[in-house]
Amino acid sequence: MSAPQVSEPIYNIPLQLWPAYAERTVVVRATDPAALAATLATADAERLLGVQLQALAADSEPLNAWQPGMPIELLMGDPETEFPLLYHHTELQDNHPVRVVIPARPGLAKAVKVALALEFPVRIDPGQPDAAALAELAAVLELYLRHSDVAQPVEYLHSTLLGLYYDDPLPLWIAMDEEPGLLYQVADDGTESLPGRLAGVAPTTLARDAGPLAWIEQLLATAPDCQSCAFRRVCGGYFKWPQRDYDCRGVQKLFTELSAAANELRRDLDTAPS
Ligand code: SF4
Numbered sequence: 001m002s003a004p005q006v007s008e009p010i011y012n013i014p015l016q017l018w019p020a021y022a023e024r025t026v027v028v029r030a031t032d033p034a035a036l037a038a039t040l041a042t043a044d045a046e047r048l049l050g051v052q053l054q055a056l057a058a059d060s061e062p063l064n065a066w067q068p069g070m071p072i073e074l075l076m077g078d079p080e081t082e083f084p085l086l087y088h089h090t091e092l093q094d095n096h097p098v099r100v101v102i103p104a105r106p107g108l109a110k111a112v113k114v115a116l117a118l119e120f121p122v123r124i125d126p127g128q129p130d131a132a133a134l135a136e137l138a139a140v141l142e143l144y145l146r147h148s149d150v151a152q153p154v155e156y157l158h159s160t161l162l163g164l165y166y167d168d169p170l171p172l173w174i175a176m177d178e179e180p181g182l183l184y185q186v187a188d189d190g191t192e193s194l195p196g197r198l199a200g201v202a203p204t205t206l207a208r209d210a211g212p213l214a215w216i217e218q219l220l221a222t223a224p225d226c227q228s229c230a231f232r233r234v235c236g237g238y239f240k241w242p243q244r245d246y247d248c249r250g251v252q253k254l255f256t257e258l259s260a261a262a263n264e265l266r267r268d269l270d271t272a273p274s
Contacts, residue, residue, distance in 0.1 A: 013186045015039055031055040037066040056085040060092055068095040080107030083114045090118050104129045109139035116152050123155040128243055134250040145261050160234050164262035171216050171236025197241045231255040
């Protein structure tokens with residue numbers, strides 16, 4: 001779920017910590033939809049920005065009519081085996097914006113295809129993709145760029161393409177809802193850290209008040225390869241975490257294809273009859 005334009009921190013918390021964070025702005029994650037709906041039955045929508053369902057095998061029916069309009073993310077663990085479970089959650093879309101989060105692992109392309117056929121927007125969690133995951137990502141990119149029946153956004157590809165098209169890219173940290181300095185991950189034991197791939201990095205490692213873009217500049221400064229990278233503005237050093245020696249050639253190839261697609265789109269629109 002996209003972080004709204006708020007300046008106060010947003011905490012991703014497990015359901016059991018809801019009472020402790022009731023005065024904070026939060027996203028709540030849980031495996032049990034019935035427990036989510038019961039615990040958050042009267043949650044203030046100003047404070048609760050959305051929920052994440054961590055178990056796709058769970059029956060999400062209790063969430064169907066709960067808090068209409070509340071964003072829900074479905075977190076997929078293993079795309080190869082879990083993609084059929086998406087069929088059980090389509091009714092959530094009657095009352096909620098729903099997005100599926102899929103890790104770049106074997107089965108990614110098939111899972112994305114099913115999610116899009118069911119009209120779910122998708123956010124790929126790319127990790128630091130190895131050769132097999134890069135092949136899956138390339139297949140998804142082909143699907144996203146070339147199949148005219150794809151009507152839902154596939155992040156991070158979608159934001160990157162738009163950023164390149166308008167020459168105003170957002171660093172992936174922001175496009176992927178992992179904005180350091182704004183978002184915080186709270187572990188089951190209550191330990192707070194930075195979000196997403198920065199999980200485990202203590203918030204005090206970088207200046208808490210520096211602001212998201214300043215944080216990204218600090219992250220970039222710790223990855224020398226990024227200084228000369230042609231995709232520094234669209235990526236923001238995202239793929240150099242957590243392993244700083246990650247070889248970016250594969251992800252740079254995907255960025256190159258997105259850049260070519262943005263140029264092609266611009267050319268097509270420039271030459272289209274008015
Ligand atoms: S693609 Fe790799 S080298 Fe380029 S900005 Fe991103 S993390 Fe840095």
